[in-house]
Amino acid sequence: MKSLYLILLAVLAAGALYVTNPDSASFSVFLSHHVQEELADDVPGETELGKKLRKGLGQIAGAAGAQLAERQDWYFASVYSIDIAGDPHVFLGVAGHFFPVKSR
Secondary structure, three states, X not given: OHHHHHHHHHHHHHHHXXXXXXXXHHHHHHHHHHHHHHHOOOOOOOOHHHHHHHHHHHHXXXXXXXXXXXXXXXXXXXXXXXXXXXXXXXXXXXXXEEEEEEEO
């Protein structure tokens, strides 16, 4: 009986991961925010123009990134590979979230 519960739990976990496997549109949103954070100045007092420019560049990167990224769909997770400014970056998308795996 215990093994039946473990099998049921494994099936439920696999189903949850399958349903929450992020798609390309989710990656575009993530990449937009990721680029904005990377461009953020740690210097206090960033101008309003600087904030708008950073947001605009992030949105452009997110839109272009969805088209340029290579997606490997593993059904329960996805791996996105993209070159950003000549540097390769790899992100793991699982359970609706993205995690950087490799970057130069």
